[in-house]
Amino acid sequence: MCYEAESGYRIGPLACNPENPQVACELLVECMKAIRGNEKFYVGVPAVNGIAVEILQDFDFGQYSKSIRMYFGEKLETERVDGVFAIGGPEKG
DSSP: OEEEETTEEEEOOEEOOTTOHHHHHHHHHHHHHHSOSSOOEEEOOOTTOHHHHHHHHHTTOOOOOOOOOOOSSSOOSOOOOTTEEEOSOTTTO
């Protein structure tokens, strides 16, 4: 869930019951506590998960970049990302 990358640490994937977002917050805190020093953290989140974005903003995370979600074929009526608080990576989701 938290691994070293070239330019710091990436956190994800992180999914939990969207009715209990405090669990995602607690897991995020545990990841950050596990890393010592002045390291950078990167977390990719679906922008439509407002609760995930809010949690990260509360910890003073800033937006680094955006990604575009694409699809092939028929678009889904609704996406269920309310329980996704961090993706594993843009290539994995």
